[in-house]
Amino acid sequence: MKKRVIFLSSLLFALMADTAIAKTLNWARAGDSLTMDPHAQNEGPTHALSSQIYEPLIQRDMSGKQVAALATAWGPSKQNPNVWAFKLRQGVKFHDGAEFDSEDVVFSFQRAMSANSDMKELLSSVKEVRAAGKYGFEIETNGPNPIMAANLNDIYIMDKGWAEANKAVKVQDVKGGENTFAANNTNGTGPYKLVSRVTDSRTVLEANTNYWGKGQFPLEITKINYTPIKNAATRVAALLSGEVDFIQDVPVQDLSRVDNDSGLKVIKAPQNRVIFLGLNQGDDDLKTDNIEGRNPFADVRVRQAMNIAINRAAIQKVVMRGQSIPAGVAMPPFVNGWTKELDAIPAGGIDDAKALMTKAGFGDGFSITLNCPNDRYINDEAICQAAVGMLGQIGIKVNLDAKPKAQHFPLIGKLQTDFYMLGWGVPTYDSEYIFNFLVHTKGDKRGSWNGTRYSNPEIDKKIVSLASETNLQTRDTTIAEIWAQIQQDLLYLPIHHQVLNWGMANKVQTTVSPDDRARFKYFTIK
Amino acid sequence: MELSLFQYLIRRALQSGVVLLVTGLIAFSMFRFVGDPVENMMGQERTDADIELLREKLGLNDPFFIQYWNFLADAAQGDLGISFRQGRPVVEVLIERLPATIELASVSAFLAIIVGITLGVYVAIKPFGWLTNTVLTVSLIGVSLPTFLIGIMLIYLFAVELSWLPSFGRGETVQIGWWSTGLLTVSGIKAIILPAVTLGLYQMTMIMRLVRSEMSEVLNSDFIRFARSRGLPEQKINFRHALKNTLVPVITVTGLQLGSIIAFAIITETVFQWPGLGLLFIDSVQFVDIPIMASYLMFISLMFVSINLIVDILYVMIDPRLRIGEAS
Numbered sequence: 068m069k070k071r072v073i074f075l076s077s078l079l080f081a082l083m084a085d086t087a088i089a090k091t092l093n094w095a096r097a098g099d100s101l102t103m104d105p106h107a108q109n110e111g112p113t114h115a116l117s118s119q120i121y122e123p124l125i126q127r128d129m130s131g132k133q134v135a136a137l138a139t140a141w142g143p144s145k146q147n148p149n150v151w152a153f154k155l156r157q158g159v160k161f162h163d164g165a166e167f168d169s170e171d172v173v174f175s176f177q178r179a180m181s182a183n184s185d186m187k188e189l190l191s192s193v194k195e196v197r198a199a200g201k202y203g204f205e206i207e208t209n210g211p212n213p214i215m216a217a218n219l220n221d222i223y224i225m226d227k228g229w230a231e232a233n234k235a236v237k238v239q240d241v242k243g244g245e246n247t248f249a250a251n252n253t254n255g256t257g258p259y260k261l262v263s264r265v266t267d268s269r270t271v272l273e274a275n276t277n278y279w280g281k282g283q284f285p286l287e288i289t290k291i292n293y294t295p296i297k298n299a300a301t302r303v304a305a306l307l308s309g310e311v312d313f314i315q316d317v318p319v320q321d322l323s324r325v326d327n328d329s330g331l332k333v334i335k336a337p338q339n340r341v342i343f344l345g346l347n348q349g350d351d352d353l354k355t356d357n358i359e360g361r362n363p364f365a366d367v368r369v370r371q372a373m374n375i376a377i378n379r380a381a382i383q384k385v386v387m388r389g390q391s392i393p394a395g396v397a398m399p400p401f402v403n404g405w406t407k408e409l410d411a412i413p414a415g416g417i418d419d420a421k422a423l424m425t426k427a428g429f430g431d432g433f434s435i436t437l438n439c440p441n442d443r444y445i446n447d448e449a450i451c452q453a454a455v456g457m458l459g460q461i462g463i464k465v466n467l468d469a470k471p472k473a474q475h476f477p478l479i480g481k482l483q484t485d486f487y488m489l490g491w492g493v494p495t496y497d498s499e500y501i502f503n504f505l506v507h508t509k510g511d512k513r514g515s516w517n518g519t520r521y522s523n524p525e526i527d528k529k530i531v532s533l534a535s536e537t538n539l540q541t542r543d544t545t546i547a548e549i550w551a552q553i554q555q556d557l558l559y560l561p562i563h564h565q566v567l568n569w570g571m572a573n574k575v576q577t578t579v580s581p582d583d584r585a586r587f588k589y590f591t592i593k
Numbered sequence: 594m595e596l597s598l599f600q601y602l603i604r605r606a607l608q609s610g611v612v613l614l615v616t617g618l619i620a621f622s623m624f625r626f627v628g629d630p631v632e633n634m635m636g637q638e639r640t641d642a643d644i645e646l647l648r649e650k651l652g653l654n655d656p657f658f659i660q661y662w663n664f665l666a667d668a669a670q671g672d673l674g675i676s677f678r679q680g681r682p683v684v685e686v687l688i689e690r691l692p693a694t695i696e697l698a699s700v701s702a703f704l705a706i707i708v709g710i711t712l713g714v715y716v717a718i719k720p721f722g723w724l725t726n727t728v729l730t731v732s733l734i735g736v737s738l739p740t741f742l743i744g745i746m747l748i749y750l751f752a753v754e755l756s757w758l759p760s761f762g763r764g765e766t767v768q769i770g771w772w773s774t775g776l777l778t779v780s781g782i783k784a785i786i787l788p789a790v791t792l793g794l795y796q797m798t799m800i801m802r803l804v805r806s807e808m809s810e811v812l813n814s815d816f817i818r819f820a821r822s823r824g825l826p827e828q829k830i831n832f833r834h835a836l837k838n839t840l841v842p843v844i845t846v847t848g849l850q851l852g853s854i855i856a857f858a859i860i861t862e863t864v865f866q867w868p869g870l871g872l873l874f875i876d877s878v879q880f881v882d883i884p885i886m887a888s889y890l891m892f893i894s895l896m897f898v899s900i901n902l903i904v905d906i907l908y909v910m911i912d913p914r915l916r917i918g919e920a921s
Binding site: 473 | 626627628629632633634636637640641642680745749752753756864865866872873875876881
């Protein structure tokens with residue numbers, strides 16, 4: 068008997084000691100990372116996992132601010148405005164013990180710029196990358212690029228020697244038939260090491276005990292079990308039952324259920340993503356309307372009327388159950404160029420909107436098809452349904468065509484839709500990114516997501532000038548000018564900014580980052 | 594003239610081959626309606642030129658029958674292509690996922706057979722008891738509720754409220770060669786219970802009702818009456834004589850159902866995040882991962898065709914009348 072008590076108490080003690088050291092976080096979200104190759108997929112959940120293992124030169128903290136990672140100092144070179152110079156962190160080791168230096172950085176950038184890389188667009192302005200000594204690195208661009216640093220947060224650094232030894236120099240190519248070593252194995256400098264991974268099932272990470280950031284970050288979580296759980300009800304059930312401690316996507320209908328549970332909490336913050344409707348205002352005639360020989364969207368008064376008719380407060384209250392921030396501009400609030408005035412909801416009521424329609428000659432209304440995704444944004448189809456009813460009030464009969472994202476987004480790229488929903492996140496936190504993709508005339512280099520057929524040569528010129536304007540004050544003025552024009556021309560009808568809801572056990576402490584990226588080194592856990 | 598068994602086999606095998614090819618053709622003609630995979634394969638920074646380049650590289654601009662032909666030509670050499678979503682060879686992905694689905698299907702078929710036969714016998718022997726009425730009513734509800742709802746209800750009861758069983762995943766698995774099994778660990782066995790019950794509920798009800806009706810019929814037949822008049826114990830009559838004569842059709846139907854258990858595990862696997870072929874297929878449809886979708890559909894049709902072929906052959910071997918029927 069006595070023996071047994073001793074045995075039990077020692078077992079208990081061992082268990083307690085074990086939990087005191089090992090702090091495991093069970094993490095679940097809807098989707099899995101697509102690959103461990105850090106340059107193969109420019110996609111949220113993929114980067115979210117990679118960023119625990121690999122590190123960029125400059126990273127964002129949980130509030131979205133840029134902070135030093137593998138670079139300790141950076142800035143445009145004084146001698147040559149086309150060059151950005153970086154001082155690299157010394158004494159950093161990769162997980163396998165290899166030393167980190169400029170050779171690895173040059174290698175990784177060249178890899179990220181190579182043909183199979185999905186990151187190459189972010190580095191399209193780069194002419195050359197080179198080492199400047201063992202701990203110096205330079206990027207030369209075609210013309211000055213004042214916001215180069217903002218493009219580097221997801222360019223992860225790999226070990227050159229490791230990649231060469233394991234034949235992982237080339238980025239994995241889905242068609243080439245290669246399954247490179249780097250797609251399943253990792254060797255980064257980050258706070259966590261990859262222990263094991265079964266795609267779509269379970270990925271285990273363990274703290275990197277030699278991490279350079281020890282003492283600078285909480286680093287309290289020592290082990291992470293990551294499981295994608297596709298089904299929203301199951302995901303919430305797993306959190307409620309205590310099997311997982313942290314889920315990133317609590318469905319809006321389950322928020323109160325999670326928040327009311329005594330052991331759980333929901334924390335929220337506005338996301339770096341704005342949802343809006345795009346209008347084909349450039350074509351002479353629309354394919355999906357019932358007006359012949361004329362494009363009703365070409366008349367700014369019609370666009371203004373629609374902008375007024377969309378009742379953002381009602382969408383927020385009914386469709387989103389409060390989980391959105393009504394928007395007046397197609398720009399998330401964190402982005403350089405955002406102002407409260409721009410984001411103000413348009414004034415006026417249904418009667419004003421109707422009057423505008425009559426003035427434009429569409430007092431009897433018209434019909435149009437709205438293309439909408441049904442598996443991309445929070446309640447995307449329901450938002451479109453609400454918009455259908457609201458636009459019906461001013462005589463616009465909207466036929467809703469909701470499809471999965473794989474069918475919806477090609478319509479925008481191929482200019483096959485006149486009226487569509489789109490959401491946009493801005494990883495660089497700068498307006499230029501929005502202008503390049505959504506505002507500039509659609510062409511080879513810019514405007515790939517501009518489905519509005521809007522083309523304003525003057526605006527295009529201003530957008531191009533942003534890329535090389537080194538005087539930041541002048542640059543900000545130009546940005547403000549462009550926004551003023553966009554708001555006047557109403558390219559897009561903004562609906563709202565999405566809100567992120569992270570659900571977690573009470574023992575987990577963190578803030579919500581606007582890019583939906585859980586940076587576990589900042590987490591604390593009881 | 595009597596057709597030889599060999600000729601018959603050749604003929605059925607050829608027919609099966611045609612069925613397979615047609616299934617594949619239909620599948621490929623549908624893929625372009627699923628959407629554009631390129632949209633999911635590139636980040637939002639991609640240019641239109643990048644899209645065109647990738648489409649060309651993946652052969653997505655070719656007509657679907659050419660894409661199908663290329664797939665067949667590669668498949669004939671054992672190459673099923675590379676998954677668009679995971680960037681890994683399809684064969685590797687399928688082999689990784691297969692054990693989870695096979696184990697789930699087997700366990701749920703096993704549960705369905707054992708419980709289904711037991712309950713079926715019981716309700717046949719005691720057609721008027723209160724337990725019989727309860728079983729029949731509950732089974733009717735079980736059959737009419739969608740799998741999705743049953744799964745979620747089980748999760749909320751056994752995982753959230755009672756905390757007895759896990760709500761998702763496979764638990765700890767053990768690797769035996771290329772086969773990963775969850776049946777050798779406690780957490781693995783706990784994890785398989787809810788999905789197996791959810792998946793097998795329909796089959797269980799079906800087997801139960803089949804056994805019940807067959808058994809009631811057999812119990813009323815002459816040889817059972819003779820057995821009774823000979824004074825054999827009731828237990829021996831029920832299980833030795835009656836049940837034995839019920840099992841032939843039950844086994845046939847269950848065998849055919851095994852194919853559909855594997856094929857329709859999709860919903861159960863999605864609800865329980867069970868990392869098998871069904872979950873893989875759903876993810877692939879959303880991503881428009883054509884190589885995986887094509888291979889999965891071909892695999893499932895191959896399985897159905899094979900099961901049917903084997904059943905047909907067994908019938909012919911057992912019953913020579915069918916052979917004569919074919920010839921006349």
